[in-house]
Amino acid sequence: MKLQTRNLTHILTSLLLVLCAVSTTAAQDTGVLILAHGGSEEWNDLIHEAAEPLKANHKVEVAFGMANYVSMHHGLKALEEQGVSKIAVVQLFISSYSPIIEQNAYLLGKRDSLPETPMPLMHHVDEYKEMMGIEEEETAGHHGGGHRFYMPKNLQPIPLEAEVVLTPALDDHPVVAEILNKRIQELSSDPANETVLMVAHGPNSEENNKKWIDTMESLSQKIQSTQADNGTPYKQIFALTVRDDAPEPVFEQAKANLRTLVRQAGQNGEVIVVPLFLSSGGREQAVAQRLEGLDFEWSGKTLLPDPLITDFIQKSVKAGFAEMN
Structure with missing residues (x-):
């Protein structure tokens, strides 16, 4: 044996x-x-x-x-x-x-x-x-x-x-939503009174831009779900693209839409703007420059480092x- x-x-x-x-x-x-x-x-x-x-x-x-x-x-x-x-x-x-x-x-x-x-x-x-x-x-x-x-x-x-x-x-991977919410939370003090604008670079074509926005709205839903589980969702979250490389009329319209949304949201609460960019390199700072003269919270932090x-x-x-x- x-x-x-x-x-x-x-x-x-x-x-x-x-x-x-x-x-x-x-x-x-x-x-x-x-x-x-x-x-x-x-x-x-x-x-x-x-x-x-x-x-x-x-x-x-x-x-x-x-x-x-x-x-x-x-x-x-x-x-x-x-x-x-x-x-x-x-x-x-x-x-x-x-x-x-x-x-x-x-x-x-x-x-x-x-x-x-x-x-x-x-x-x-x-x-x-x-x-x-x-x-x-x-x-x-x-x-x-x-x-x-x-x-x-x-x-x-x-x-x-x-x-x-x-x-x-x-895309709308849960990791991206988690990082974005960390960036928002660093600027947040009263979620129920805060409108969040998630801003990305965006593509040139209209068809692809709609798909970018749809994906970003999926991220917004994930963030709001997390906030609801932990207590208080944000007042609202909007997804926008700045479309830097698109033809000038498209670019100017995107810029106008961004400024209008920040101005209107700021009339009924606080505004937080977060860039959806992978790493810091200057493009994300152009978002803040586009909003010069408006009131909003901004750190400029990108997904990396994280x-x-x-x-x-x-x-x-x-x-x-x-x-x-």
Whole structure:
């Protein structure tokens, strides 16, 4: 009997070691590529800091840019060169309703065509041409806003050896609602008497803008539900986009709508304005500048820095690999 017990113990121990080895190998076999807009050194550092904890279990790379072929290519190849065969691509963008998200999907082979309005290369233009063997100077490009825009004539998906899963943008994820409510609470003293304006950048197209607003209103409902559970909801929450990159008449109308809403809400209570931007880089401060001369509470704090963004990345990776398996 003792011999049988020793043999059983030996078998179980061996099995446990094998399972641990398989688990370790599986973790080493997985990679994470984080996509984000990119900005100043401080902006980019906040993304790297949010991604750092994932390195305990996965190889991690970050690709900055708006669906930039070169930065995405480098990030994916860096992971493949480290022996990664499965990659979760996490999109740290505010909304899924954008040509950036559509082009990300195309470049990763998850969509058959480019978006109706493709995203040009704003960085790494010469490197792209060298990668593709383009010698002649194509005319599909221009300079603007300090950037050199270049739209390849025949942009193709990135060649991949690893299996890739693409996870959704931030959208109305509960983590986003929780962070936004923290930002609001820092400015709040009497919720029942406060109108909150949640303000995001927004897209150019009317169709996508409606979807942005719908998603933001979903965030508003989550925030109000939390407030109700904890005592007092806010008087009301409005969702708006400033549409900085839209044609001037659209931009001016968005600006007028924002000012009008702040002015009217302020006649019957306090007004809190919170930016729905990923990281601090100047764009969010333009919201406050647009409201010059009006009374409202404002901190300018964006989603980052906040450890909950790391939670979002981790949850996205877990869901992505579960979908893949």
